[in-house]
Amino acid sequence: MADALFTANRRRVLGGLICAPAILAYGRARADGADLFGLGVASGDPSPDGFVLWTRLAVDPLALDGAGGLSGPIAVRWEVSADETFRRPVLTGDTVASADWAHSVHVEIEGLQPNRPYWYRFIAQGQQSPVGRTRTAPRHDAELDQLRFVVASCSHWELGHFSAYRHMADENPDVVLFLGDYIYEYSLGAERAAEVVRPYGMPEATTLAGYRNRYALHHTDPDLQRLHAAAPWIVVWDDHEVQDDYSGVWSKVPGVTPVDFLRRRAAAYKAYYEHMPLRRQVLRGAQMDLYRSVRYGKLAQFTIMDGRQHRSRQPCSDGPEGGKGRVVADSVCLDREDPSRTFLGFDQETWVYDSLAQSTAQWNIIGQDLVMAGLRLGSAGGAEPRYWTDTWDGFPVARERFVRNLGAINPRNPVVMTGDYHSFWTNDIRLDSRDPASPTVATEFVGTSVTSSGPPHDALNAMLPENPQVRFLDTRHRGYISADLDRRRMRTRFQVVSDRRDPMATVATLKAWAVESGRPGAIETSI
Structure with a gap:
């Protein structure tokens, strides 16, 4: 040759x-x-x-x-x-x-x-x-019979070993979808020392050198190296690649100006590019255009959305907690419903609509970083519901606009894949999130973390009667999602590792789901 x-x-x-x-x-x-x-x-x-x-x-x-x-x-x-x-x-x-x-x-x-x-x-x-x-991907007009992809997010070095990555590689996927929090910018303090499995051993990353060393440390992990060497990745970030709960150009720390925060963000973004298999075209000065689509023949299109870089300031950011994501009620957070606020940024939002409108794929996989279906917290017994403002719940008008446009565009078989929340969810995304009888326009699968700790399981599950859009929620396990596509259905498995602290942890299937072509909404299946 x-x-x-x-x-x-x-x-x-x-x-x-x-x-x-x-x-x-x-x-x-x-x-x-x-x-x-x-x-x-x-x-x-x-x-x-x-x-x-x-x-x-x-x-x-x-x-x-x-x-x-x-x-x-x-x-x-x-x-x-x-x-x-x-x-x-x-x-x-x-x-x-x-x-x-x-x-x-x-x-x-x-x-x-x-x-x-x-x-x-x-x-x-x-x-x-x-x-x-x-x-390589198939030709755009290829009749592809099947596709396997795996989904991961949230890998805190200090909280465990990366056994999930090894098991993902063993699945022999065609492609890996990583949905944010590849590193964590901070280290656990003395009050959480008992949780540390392997320390970062370095101060919080705020400079280019600090971020570079966080990524370098992660890249020394043999299980992560194995998965990187096993299949191509499609990546997007969440917050910990820069700072917990940041929003656009705003730090969560009160008193930090956008000018000062952008210096830190630019260093973090540069280090991210240096350590990810990304095309140079994503670079745009101190910004990075990570929203993009990847096509797999006529079978699937991956539409990747960035829910951090382009969004508006978090709602109710002028209080004592600054921009930090908080649990709030509408009565104390009136700007949550402000229609001028955006989650994706209007340029990205327009691009997403165009991408989905032009897609002829049998399955449209939307990869993004934060729970879209939402969760009303503490609303039992007639109490005023509260919302976690760092997610799409902090931008409900933007979410309703996105979902209504998704319904109007009506791409074939939209399925949302989400990271961030350190737990498994199966959700119905409804045309009107406030109406339980509203039609389902897409299914959302939320993947748990590779190692990061989950939110309280019993407390969140107690709220599910008030959240009929959430079909399943488990916060107790660490692992990943494995998905198999063919023309008729998508099969999704929630894969859990036996112990994140064990470098030789085994893997098992917690729950399995199917989405039938032409019928939005997941169906629980046998494992």
Whole structure:
């Protein structure tokens, strides 16, 4: 297949700069023997002819300056093969890992065959990275029979091991959907020391170096590395990639101005890009356009929404708790119903409507970070209901507008996949969330956390009679969602690990659901 080989000298590959081997040799091994590829490899955002390949070079991943123990540019060769032995090379090229981007590498591959597996690796300074396996998406007009994807969110390093990632890799998914809180910016204090399984051992991340080191630490985890190397990822963030409960340009901390907070947010966003398999086109100055769609033939379209970056300030943010998400009642939070407030930002919202209107896919999977169906808290016995304002419940007019537009656009089989709440939910998204008799327009599955602690189980379940849109709620387990699609139905399993504190935890199915094509609303099935 010599005619299929090419280098970046013949064709520019997005994300890589042509390097001069005389200046930036990748043929010399490091004299100190330090491992350059200890953070693993990853791929993401598949298309019918390619994907993004990622790695980050570091010899001291947790160096205090966030530079990974390296300085200056380093030449990197990447290779893509049709087999895991690399006896059938398909593409190869050269790029440069620069200190400006923490020696991260993002190579955007194109020109491959659709809907088939490929293997990839990197070479630098005489060292070879681990081998990753990825897969191109089918052609947009392909008649795809089935698709498996897994969904995860909320992986707090201190609260457990990442066994869920290992079991997700064992499911052999076509694609991984990660819906936020890949890292946590803070460490548990002395009052929660008994909960710590493995400490972060570093202060709260507020600077570029601090965020880089959080990601680097996570990328050293073998189970996370295994899942990254097993399948392409589609990612979006939530709040802990920056700061708990932030909203747009507003910190949750009283007195922090948007100008000051944006400096912190820009550092966090840069570190996020440096450690994720994302295309360069998401970069827009100090912002990142993470809303996008990924198509899998005629069977499925993933529409990814960002519920953090573009939204309005949290309601009732002028009180003593500032912008921190709180449980409030309408009588003390009048601006919750303000129609000028937006959850997605109006540009993103318009894009989502256009994306769904143009979709011809059999299944439309909407991936996003916060519970959409909502939960009225403490409303039993005629008491005034209260709401957690950090979620869509803090933006009810924006939610009603979104759901009504979803009903009017009527894409085929919309299913919302959600992270954030450290618990499993199965929800009906109704045209009018205030009316239990309102028609269901979509099903929502909320995935639990990889390790993070859940909210009180008994207290929330006691509220379900007042929340008929919530069909199932379990906060006690950690794990992930596994979903299988074919033309007729979507099968969803809530997968739970036996003990987040056990690095060898086993996995079991807590609950299984089916959504039939043309019939919104989940049906419980046998495991």
